[in-house]
Amino acid sequence: MPDRGFTEEELFSELEAATGVELRPLLWEWLTDRGELPYEDVLPLIGLELQWVKGIAPERLIGEHAVLGQIPGTRFTGISLREQNGGLWVEAVEEFSPAAHAGLAVGDEILAVNGVRVRTIAQWNAFVGMVEGALEIVAVNEGRVYTTRLTPRPYYRARLRARASEDGQSQGFVQQWLREPLPCIPGDGVLVSLWSPWDIELRSSLA
Numbered sequence: 001m002p003d004r005g006f007t008e009e010e011l012f013s014e015l016e017a018a019t020g021v022e023l024r025p026l027l028w029e030w031l032t033d034r035g036e037l038p039y040e041d042v043l044p045l046i047g048l049e050l051q052w053v054k055g056i057a058p059e060r061l062i063g064e065h066a067v068l069g070q071i072p073g074t075r076f077t078g079i080s081l082r083e084q085n086g087g088l089w090v091e092a093v094e095e096f097s098p099a100a101h102a103g104l105a106v107g108d109e110i111l112a113v114n115g116v117r118v119r120t121i122a123q124w125n126a127f128v129g130m131v132e133g134a135l136e137i138v139a140v141n142e143g144r145v146y147t148t149r150l151t152p153r154p155y156y157r158a159r160l161r162a163r164a165s166e167d168g169q170s171q172g173f174v175q176q177w178l179r180e181p182l183p184c185i186p187g188d189g190v191l192v193s194l195w196s197p198w199d200i201e202l203r204s205s206l207a
Contacts, residue, residue: 043160052156075128075152079104081121088118090139102150105141112138128152 012024039050078097082089088110093099113127134151
């Protein structure tokens with residue numbers, strides 16, 4: 001119905017008619033629920049496995065004309081900051097992130113980290129990257145000074161791993177999804193980026 005599109009009811013009916021499966025409750029939960037999709041349950045059906053790989057953020061150099069030191073790759077906090085009027089302000093907070101759990105909010109001014117006054121994003125990144133464990137944050141929210149603890153966590157990247165298998169049905173499913181044949185190398189695996197599933201790289205099989 002290109003002239004007017006589909007209603008929700010029509011879309012569910014078409015999908016159920018095409019698959020022969022009652023999809024309405026499942027799709028409605030996926031569309032309205034705020035939780036994660038059941039990747040671990042669905043991906044094995046097409047011969048894929050979801051893996052979380054710890055990401056490594058690059059180190060940064062301190063100094064312009066002479067290298068004074070290195071700042072280790074920062075950890076994930078879920079916060080975006082901006083420098084304004086000599087202060088450090090919260091510009092965005094990712095939902096369910098360490099910053100959100102710490103109670104930091106958009107518009108707060110970060111005053112100090114572990115008892116040290118901070119005014120720049122570089123200072124913030126230095127603390128996040130170099131200090132292990134939780135950080136003690138002093139901030140201001142609408143004129144109220146408060147103290148909280150922020151515990152950054154490592155960055156993780158999602159990867160899809162497909163292994164050569166005797167299960168022809170699973171191979172057929174994943175080949176249909178990727179629209180290209182998977183290399184069949186006994187004992188090896190294929191590592192596919194979750195965000196770029198057509199960028200396939202061969203990797204040694206992991207136990």
